[in-house]
């Protein structure tokens with residue numbers, strides 16, 4: 221949008237309204253036409269009525285000649301056609317990013333009205349996601365492409381809506397709050413500002429098709445950047461629809477570019493367009509490649525091998541068993557925060573915990589998607605991994621370890637029952653086993669081990685050797701135990717206390733890895749400021765020069 225157009229928008233009566241005026245004025249019409257933005261019907265997408273996903277660049281929805289067909293993860297039908305840009309088609313995206321200067325679309329000295337615009341857009345979009353018809357639409361659309369239970373999918377929409385509500389009104393401008401420090405003499409003051417990077421890129425994976433891209437994209441926009449967004453094509457239909465909702469809520473068409481492509485094409489786009497910052501959420505392998513290719517101009521939310529320790533104090537076995545089951549197997553274990561390893565104090569082995577974990581896992585079924593397709597690991601790969609683990613002395617299969625029954629999940633995806641393999645703690649630490657045991661299996665799969673009172677150091681040694689430090693849980697109400705474990709570990713999102721869990725990335729607390737200077741965060745004001753802005757100091761020194769001042773000797 222040009223300066224002229226922007227001024228026109230802000231002189232328009234709509235822009236003089238407050239966000240809440242606007243929300244109330246649209247409430248009635250939204251209830252009737254709340255899906256006016258949508259171009260697909262979540263439930264009706266099928267092999268005979270395939271949906272189409274388009275690209276957005278320089279303010280226009282475009283197609284390429286190249287259509288990637290996505291198969292329904294539940295039955296293998298070709299149900300979505302994604303218009304994918306190949307390497308020959310990236311020019312408009314490169315040009316679009318290049319048109320954004322380093323100082324961004326807005327900053328505290330340029331178009332501050334846009335902070336308010338994004339407060340308004342967030343208010344409207346947050347409201348839209350709270351309309352049952354709209355939240356149901358997104359929950360069902362998420363379920364179609366990243367199958368998970370309705371409650372898990374709706375949870376994703378809820379968190380996204382609450383996040384948007386959090387940044388309504390003046391909250392976007394408060395993100396860019398500056399501070400001042402008095403100087404050494406009259407007229408001098410230093411001011412610290414949050415400054416945008418300008419052209420940026422957001423790359424996100426398949427498992428949270430709405431929450432991760434919306435939270436990161438909006439953070440980028442709030443701070444004044446111009447993002448190009450790339451979501452895994454398997455699920456990009458969700459963000460395509462969400463962008464249409466955001467446009468409906470007042471987001472200027474040319475503020476965000478949206479590209480569907482394979483990883484290689486996106487990599488090329490990044491090398492040519494040279495975004496000043498890239499936020500990558502996905503596997504550590506791609507993360508490390510991009511960190512190298514982009515000379516470190518990147519922030520990462522990468523793999524999670526997340527652990528939970530059950531401390532020596534045993535309480536509320538039913539509750540803790542239920543949380544363990546949810547952490548390991550909700551969304552078929554495809555949360556980056558899923559519990560990958562459970563360290564159980566021997567006191568817990570004497571309780572019904574393991575039996576309850578077995579029973580809770582057995583309740584999960586394909587019909588309600590409490591267990592379902594695994595989108596990045598095949599059944600064969602998961603079962604092979606299990607077989608390798610079972611060769612470790614003392615290891616045993618606790619439950620699962622079989623393919624799901626009566627399913628039509630295509631063989632490119634995985635379909636196994638929730639699985640737990642026990643491996644003795646002493647064996648985990650052995651050099652020849654450690655890498656195998658701590659390999660992230662992005663599916664319903666966990667390792668369980670046991671430690672005795674005098675073996676806590678072995679547990680801490682195992683944690684010290686891990687390379688990913690995303691989430692963790694210390695299940696204990698013993699403050700000295702919590703202190704010992706939290707003090708000797710680094711995970712970025714650590715829950716401590718009886719109700720501790722590993723999963724849970726709501727909008728109200730920081731979520732992200734620690735122990736890596738490239739680590740990003742998501743969700744909170746601190747995460748947005750860290751990832752999407754840099755510090756700029758302006759030192760005002762306006763004088764006056766003292767009377768009688770004379771040129772001093774050189775120093």
Ligand SMILES: NC(=O)c1ccc[n+]([C@@H]2O[C@H](COP(=O)([O-])OP(=O)(O)OC[C@H]3O[C@@H](n4cnc5c(N)ncnc54)[C@H](O)[C@@H]3O)[C@@H](O)[C@H]2O)c1
Nearest residue numbers: 424425451452483486487502503506521522523524556596
């Ligand atoms: N830390 C977090 O917050 C978080 C959140 C979700 C998922 N994850 C992690 O993501 C992984 C699962 O997702 P995945 O297997 O689909 O990840 P992935 O790394 O294969 O893909 C992630 C995204 O990167 C794109 N991509 C792939 N190669 C690329 C390249 N060379 N250049 C640019 N883009 C490229 C993909 O198309 C996709 O959109 C797991 O390891 C999981 O732990 C982490």
